[in-house]
Amino acid sequence: MTSTSYRMDSLGRRSETVSCLVNQVIFFMLCDRWFCPKERLTGLYSLLFYNVFCYLITYARRLLDFHNYSPIVRMSEHTNIRHLSLTATKIILDLTKAITFVITGVFMLLVFGLEQGLEHFSPTWWYIMVTTMYFLLTERACQQRAPTVLSWMQLDMLENLEPLWCPVLLRFLSSFASGLMITVVLLCTDGGWMLILAASYINVFLGIRDLEKHWKLLLQERACLDKYRYATRKELTERDDVCAVCLQAMMCARVTPCRHMFHGDCLRRCLKERTTCPLCKQEL
Numbered sequence: 001m002t003s004t005s006y007r008m009d010s011l012g013r014r015s016e017t018v019s020c021l022v023n024q025v026i027f028f029m030l031c032d033r034w035f036c037p038k039e040r041l042t043g044l045y046s047l048l049f050y051n052v053f054c055y056l057i058t059y060a061r062r063l064l065d066f067h068n069y070s071p072i073v074r075m076s077e078h079t080n081i082r083h084l085s086l087t088a089t090k091i092i093l094d095l096t097k098a099i100t101f102v103i104t105g106v107f108m109l110l111v112f113g114l115e116q117g118l119e120h121f122s123p124t125w126w127y128i129m130v131t132t133m134y135f136l137l138t139e140r141a142c143q144q145r146a147p148t149v150l151s152w153m154q155l156d157m158l159e160n161l162e163p164l165w166c167p168v169l170l171r172f173l174s175s176f177a178s179g180l181m182i183t184v185v186l187l188c189t190d191g192g193w194m195l196i197l198a199a200s201y202i203n204v205f206l207g208i209r210d211l212e213k214h215w216k217l218l219l220q221e222r223a224c225l226d227k228y229r230y231a232t233r234k235e236l237t238e239r240d241d242v243c244a245v246c247l248q249a250m251m252c253a254r255v256t257p258c259r260h261m262f263h264g265d266c267l268r269r270c271l272k273e274r275t276t277c278p279l280c281k282q283e284l
Contacts, residue, residue, distance in 0.1 A: 020138055023174075023207075026199045027134050030181040033189050035127040042123050043131070050135045058141055130177075137174045146170060156252035159225070159264030164218045171211040178203035224271050228254040231261050244279045245270060258282045 028043030036042045123131075136142045143166070150162040150169075158165050182199050185192060231253040243250050245266035253261040260279045262270070270278045277284055 017140065019202075019206075020140060023178075023203055024135060024138055026195070026203055027138075027178055027181065028131055029195055030178075030185050030199055031127060031131055033185050033192055033195070034181065035124055035130075036122075037189065039122070042127070046123060046128070046131050047135070050132065050139075054135075054139060054141055134174065134177055137170050137177070143167075143170055154251065159252060159254075161218070161221070161265050161268075164214075164221055167214040168211060168218055171207055171214065175204050175207035175211060178207065221268060225254055225264050225268055228256055228267065231255050235261070256282075256284060258284075 024047055025043070028047050029040075032040050032043045146166040147162040150158065150166055151160075178199060182196055182204065186196055231250070235255070236250060236253060239261065241250065241261065242248060243253070243263045243266050244260070245262055248263070250261060250263060252264070254264050254267050255261050256267070256277050258277050258280050260277055262278065267278070271284065275284050276282060
């Protein structure tokens with residue numbers, strides 16, 4: 001059962017990766033028709049460059065992760081086992097990865113840095129801006145980092161539910177961008193009906209359907225908080241307290257019937273385990 005679940009999960013990730021790539025290719029082809037209609041391969045070159053650059057950044061982050069190089073493994077409270085040979089092997093493997101990383105990076109700079117190698121690759125700055133933003137919205141590695149960026153912005157209206165809000169916002173923005181490019185290509189260029197139909201179905205229709213799934217999940221998770229009112233600014237100022245669950249300051253909070261205040265996400269996660277107040281254990 002575990003093996004079957006693993007294979008299904010692996011197949012799901014692969015299909016998601018393929019659908020993401022098809023989505024990006026179609027959007028870049030739309031951009032080609034509007035920004036550089038005489039150079040149709042610009043989108044493929046750009047997408048290749050973005051993917052290689054994203055790969056290099058991810059690879060570099062893994063190489064800079066040094067927390068697994070200790071020669072001692074702590075097996076129990078009083079037992080430490082040395083594994084110097086394992087550490088040496090890991091260092092050699094990572095050095096090999098580093099060499100691969102350098103070769104790939106140099107090759108990319110040579111290919112994209114020499115004008116002679118890409119005579120027909122001359123994207124405008126507007127093209128680069130639009131395609132880069134769309135790539136960041138749709139690339140899986142970037143989507144995994146989006147909740148961290150959204151949390152850094154500290155938007156009170158999100159109530160610390162950034163992992164649930166991010167899929168909704170990213171899919172809305174990508175579907176909106178695709179719809180806008182389809183409209184521009186349809187009204188301002190000639191032909192390309194197959195591309196427009198494909199983009200309308202894959203980038204917009206399927207994107208909105210996926211958005212609806214994540215939106216329902218967000219509403220479902222927020223439903224358990226709707227019966228608890230928001231704390232007023234006066235209450236937050238008077239108490240000047242921290243959330244009893246995460247011990248972080250509260251800029252926005254929910255108030256329970258027993259008059260205790262918590263972050264919305266902290267209260268939601270606590271209510272999933274038990275239906276009592278996390279502080280006084282009163283039934284909610």
